Amino acid sequence: MFSNIKPFINKMNAKTILKRAFDAGQIYLSARNNGGKELRRYPKIHNVDINQDFTRFVFTLPIGLDPKEISKKGFVFKQVFGPHIELTGEIKKYTLEVYKMGMEISFKYNFEEIRNVINPGKLPIVCGKNRHGQIIWYDMRDLPHILIGGATGSGKSTQLRQLLTTLIIKLKPSELELYLADCKKAEFHIFRNIEHVKGNVVLTKDIKKMLDHISTQMDERSNLLDVFGVAHIDDLPQDQKKPYIVLCIDEFVMLRKEANIMEKLIELTALGRALGIFVILSMQRPVKDVLDTTIRSNLNVAMGFKVRDKIESRVMNTPGSEDITVPGRFFMDTNGDMTEIQSPFLELEDAKKLLEPFKVAPQDVKEVFEEEPPQNDDTKQLTYDDVFGDDDR
Template identity: 55%
Template structure:
């Protein structure tokens, strides 16, 4: 001021919403105040309101939401609780429980291809187990085929004898041959949509119907050096949606070279569990995933950003739920004209 006094200028609060669930402050910053100051001093909000808060906005207008109750820190998998919310989807995925105690689900046909990333112990593996178990329980083997690849040889053995599961692989050589079969299937389905002049494989005549295919690869970063494998994965995520072929890819350490622009742009759902730093969170497109402290908690980026608690499904419980779908499998082939591959061959690398 001209008289030497200092006038303090504060953000202007425009509204305050109070309910049983939240306190919501809508405010604007004074002109000339650097918005970076909010991020740099975010700890002040945490100190005053606690950890159950969310700050959204940019440049000038912001919304601070203070949740009255903290999110649950553990959510036991209970299919009966969320099966109703799956009925509206053709190929439904239960992601987790939000801050308001509501299950968040989505349809792979509308939001195809999932990327899951997280450190060891973050909840990534049990989320994979939960997703696959739910798919098996909601679709018949004639409606859904699962192709599972586990480069660490530790995650998918419990699914090996499930009727929906076409193969469980671990070696890059066998995974490449399996993806060759998927490539052939993509070509055949593409031909069908062209012959019958339809925009989706679901719309071909009944006698030509094909089951949905989900290819799930854990630690696919270990396959990055094989250009043939990466080319087919890129094709799956680029054109698989209209052909009923979907990918679920997971990794512990997100890598920008592996998640190139084409793959990243077509992985429409990203689930970031606890990640090492901001760089990894940015690669997965799940901001603040590096700040997560609770196992099973993750940031999901799909139609919008969510903070969710994933269903926790123990391996023994998964085996019990899957027991109904177990069959005896002998020399089951993954059809590929030149080099048929049998489950006997496949499992040499797993055992």
């Protein structure tokens, strides 16, 4: 787009095209002078860096221009520059990178490739590869809770599979306890009889019991912090160390009518970080009634795979995820910073092989709750019709 032109002219043309995007998206402040002529204050373009792979713009918004205009009008930059862009920043300063080529459309999971990259992390979350081919990961202790959304076939389920498998391989059972709830009885069967897994349930009554147990653990850990005068469980004396707890609920939207469960989830996401308790929630159809401002504000990371429409992408806070066409591709929002990533693809059979060394005999699996006799409605497996009716969003 910007080749075969002298560098100075090249940059000036690039700025002109960016200004065209500002105009198209009405990303400016407008006022009129005494003569009635419109005056526009555009974002200030501080730098244009052009190389053989991409063009990078750095710009700042004029004071008074709502930053939400940038996230709402992200599609305009794609219309002007093409689909291979990445826009990052917040509040005032933004970076727009326009790439000559698109991202890789697949990333096969290979733990040996991942191992050295995540080695410094105590609770590593492997996200995938960015458009530069770099493996993106972070420590869940720093960004403690995750929301994953995406329609069937988008890559949401395989992302959950690799996230949990990676944690199991990386941490010892004495360092990590996993609590899994699979509301659709479809995803977590491969984690049965894994020593790290202290609960793997599908019924509402068992999910309630599992959350009660975790709440008890939360109270005990809170008391320990108070007794020893520390701010985080990592700072407890060695003989008082506790394993990290990760609670993962797939299709938690099906529990939205369970007030007690939702209250417990809000409590865990609000208070869990210092206590070493972390939450991963996933859903096919992001619903505003479930993701109210209270629980959404406690979820530090959102991974938005392909969703049905702009309504669902707004609920996820991952604008553009309704336009994704590549399976496994998602937009990740980390407290307002948006990144496009290709998730690792971990085949079911490959996951089973990786998990085999961590399996124990069924009789040696120690669940945190005992079986109880069936109890009326709580044992019923919910369906989408129970929750949504025909099309409740």
